[in-house]
Every structure is written in structure tokens, then in C-alpha cells.
Amino acid sequence: MTDSPASDPNRAAAILTIDLAALAANYRLLATTAAPARCAAVVKADAYGLGIDVAAPALEAAGARDFFVAQLEEGIALRALLPEARIAILNGLAPGCEADYAVHRLLPVLNHPGEIEAWHGFARKTGERQHAFLHIDTGMNRLGLGAGELDRLAAHPDLLAGIDIDLVMSHFACADEAANPMTAAQAATFQAARGRLPKAPASIANSSGIFRGAAYALDLVRPGCALYGVNPTPEAANPMRPVVRLEARILQLRDVDSPMTVGYGATFRVARPTKIATIAMGYADGYLRSLSGRGEVWVAGTRAPLVGRVSMDLVTIDVTDVAEADAQPGALVEVIGPHRDVDAIARDAGTIGYEVLTALGQRYARRTVGAAA
Numbered sequence: 197m198t199d200s201p202a203s204d205p206n207r208a209a210a211i212l213t214i215d216l217a218a219l220a221a222n223y224r225l226l227a228t229t230a231a232p233a234r235c236a237a238v239v240k241a242d243a244y245g246l247g248i249d250v251a252a253p254a255l256e257a258a259g260a261r262d263f264f265v266a267q268l269e270e271g272i273a274l275r276a277l278l279p280e281a282r283i284a285i286l287n288g289l290a291p292g293c294e295a296d297y298a299v300h301r302l303l304p305v306l307n308h309p310g311e312i313e314a315w316h317g318f319a320r321k322t323g324e325r326q327h328a329f330l331h332i333d334t335g336m337n338r339l340g341l342g343a344g345e346l347d348r349l350a351a352h353p354d355l356l357a358g359i360d361i362d363l364v365m366s367h368f369a370c371a372d373e374a375a376n377p378m379t380a381a382q383a384a385t386f387q388a389a390r391g392r393l394p395k396a397p398a399s400i401a402n403s404s405g406i407f408r409g410a411a412y413a414l415d416l417v418r419p420g421c422a423l424y425g426v427n428p429t430p431e432a433a434n435p436m437r438p439v440v441r442l443e444a445r446i447l448q449l450r451d452v453d454s455p456m457t458v459g460y461g462a463t464f465r466v467a468r469p470t471k472i473a474t475i476a477m478g479y480a481d482g483y484l485r486s487l488s489g490r491g492e493v494w495v496a497g498t499r500a501p502l503v504g505r506v507s508m509d510l511v512t513i514d515v516t517d518v519a520e521a522d523a524q525p526g527a528l529v530e531v532i533g534p535h536r537d538v539d540a541i542a543r544d545a546g547t548i549g550y551e552v553l554t555a556l557g558q559r560y561a562r563r564t565v566g567a568a569a
């Protein structure tokens with residue numbers, strides 16, 4: 197077990213544990229499922245909140261050679277962690293920063309004609325061919341070349357002069373919905389687009405896409421959420437191992453009875469003699485306020501529902517049914533763990549596992565368990 201130097205779990209109010217063996221096992225499952233395609237790792241947003249400094253080296257040790265982040269700054273930080281990896285920047289070419297991509301050996305994902313023009317200009321200026329990925333929009337209408345822009349590029353291949361396109365990519369909008377016909381439609385649009393571009397390896401599948409048919413793996417898959425334990429097949433049992441565990445400490449206990457209320461807004465009205473425990477985390481730690489009155493935690497294997505509103509640093513739970521010896525100040529309660537996984541918390545909060553993970557707070561003592569390789 198490795199504790200991050202800045203945080204001592206013995207005095208920490210809440211402890212976030214990242215299981216690197218589970219992370220590595222998830223990578224290997226995705227890689228095996230997608231084989232013979234290569235399997236990249238999407239580590240943007242601090243590896244979906246888990247901590248890129250621990251997650252990226254573990255993923256590399258598990259076999260990943262291709263990494264995606266969203267922003268240039270993330271790429272620069274990742275380059276310092278992984279000197280050998282191929283790193284691509286999904287948000288494209290930051291204006292005026294072409295030299296930074298070259299210095300740090302980062303590949304821009306060229307998303308629109310202006311970026312292609314800028315990268316082409318940089319190749320001409322440096323007198324060296326420059327590498328990039330090219331993004332074709334097949335229905336997200338977010339990033340990537342639209343239909344008209346693709347027509348223009350297909351008609352004028354000289355726009356890519358000086359640029360080596362190492363990967364042509366697109367992105368599924370609905371792959372998490374097993375029966376959604378948009379996935380097949382996007383894949384067909386993408387294949388048609390590829391036929392009009394210089395020959396290059398291709399990628400379209402995110403985590404869910406990997407499980408929607410071998411044909412979608414193409415040359416490279418780009419999983420993110422499934423690496424970190426989110427279920428990529430929500431209609432079926434989760435094939436991934438849980439990677440994140442979160443525990444928070446009980447600060448104080450209080451006996452309350454009708455007609456008392458608990459917390460801001462007095463939203464929870466006590467109906468019976470009730471034991472309330474106040475635990476040390478809140479929305480400032482990414483424990484979403486929408487969990488107010490809906491979430492649950494587990495105390496020594498017994499369910500304890502949230503009561504009242506989630507505060508900035510505190511959450512109140514009903515421990516009336518928990519053995520007295522287990523519900524004591526200083527005891528750790530399970531917030532994310534075997535009884536309540538990331539997807540279940542997301543359902544309670546009315547959101548998705550991605551948001552639960554990327555919201556994970558900076559005040560938690562963070563530690564890792566398990567070896568990656």
C-alpha cells in the first residue's frame with residue numbers, strides 16, 4: 197500500500213483508495229476484448245478524477261502505449277510521467293501553441309479546418325513533417341470535421357501537405373445504449389469518410405463501443421470510464437472490476453426524536469427516536485448535493501440512509517439500525533465500495549458515473565493498493 201505523502205490516512209477525514217491491480221485488470225480485459233486492435237487509455241480530467249500520476253504509469257505497466265487527454269496542459273504533465281508513450285490532445289491544437297506540441301511530442305487531434313491550416317503552416321515553418329490525428333464528426337456535432345469540411349478536404353488533399361495523419365478518429369454518441377441504431381449509423385458514416393481520406397489507421401470505439409461488436413474496434417479503441425470501473429454495458433452486469441473505494445469518518449453522534457429536523461432547510465423531519473451520525477465529507481469533496489435525502493452509505497456492512505441535505509463539508513446519516521459499537525466517532529463508513537458502486541451513486545444522484553468520479557475531491561487522503569503489472 198502506498199500513501200500519498202501529503203496525506204496521512206490515520207488523521208484523514210476521508211480516504212480514497214485506488215486499486216491499481218483492478219485498474220490494470222480492467223485495461224487487460226478491454227485490450228483482450230478489442231484485440232487485435234490496439235487499446236489506448238483515456239486519462240483526461242486527472243484520469244477521470246482518480247489521479248493521473250498514479251493511473252497513467254499503472255496503465256502503461258499494464259500494456260497501454262497510446263494515451264488521450266483533453267487539454268495541452270494535461271498532455272505536458274503526462275509527458276513528464278510517461279516519456280515513451282504516444283499522447284494525443286483531444287481538444288485539438290491550442291491557438292499559437294504549435295511549438296509546445298512539438299517540444300513535448302504531443303499529437304494534436306485536428307478537429308476543424310483552422311487547426312489543419314495552423315498545423316500545415318507549422319510544418320512549413322519548421323521544414324519538418326508534423327504528425328497528427330484527424331477527427332471526423334459522425335453525429336456528435338461537437339468536435340471534428342463536419343460533412344462540408346470533409347468534402348473540402350477530400351477535394352483538396354494539399355491542405356494536408358506536410359502533415360502525417362497517424363489516426364483518423366470519430367466518437368460514438370450512444371454506445372452505452374445497446375439497442376441504439378445511431379452507433380451502427382455513425383460507424384457507417386465513418387467508414388465512408390475514411391474512404392475519402394489518405395489511408396490511415398482508424399478509431400471510433402469508447403468503452404461501451406468495445407462491447408457493441410468486434411467490427412467497431414478498427415485499429416485502436418479509446419476506453420476511459422470502463423478502465424476506472426464504470427459499467428460500459430449498463431443493460432447487463434458490469435464486466436469491470438471496481439477501482440475506487442471511498443471511506444469517510446464519523447465525527448459525531450446525536451439522538452433525536454420527533455418533532456426535530458436535521459440539516460439545512462430542515463428537510464428531514466424525524467419520525468421516530470433516531471440516531472444521527474455526522475460524517476466528514478460534503479459537496480466540496482464532490483459528494484454531490486443532489487444526493488441529499490437519496491444517497492446511502494454503509495457502516496460495518498449495514499445500510500445507513502442519508503438524511504437531510506448534503507452540506508459543504510458534512511453529511512448526516514441515519515444509523516439507528518447500526519450496531520452501537522460500529523457507529524462511533526472516528527469509525528470509517530463506506531461511501532463507495534462493495535455495497536455501493538460508482539454507478540449506483542450516480543443513479544441516486546441523477547447523473548452518470550463519469551461525473552461522480554471526476555468530482556472526487558482534493559481533500560481526501562489518497563492511497564493506492566495493488567500492483568499494476
Ligand SMILES: Cc1ncc(COP(=O)(O)O)c(C=O)c1O
Nearest residue numbers: 238367402403418419420421422
Ligand atoms: C473523443 C473521446 N474518446 C474517448 C473517450 C472515452 O470515452 P469513455 O469514457 O466513454 O470510454 C472520450 C470521453 O469522453 C472522448 O471524448
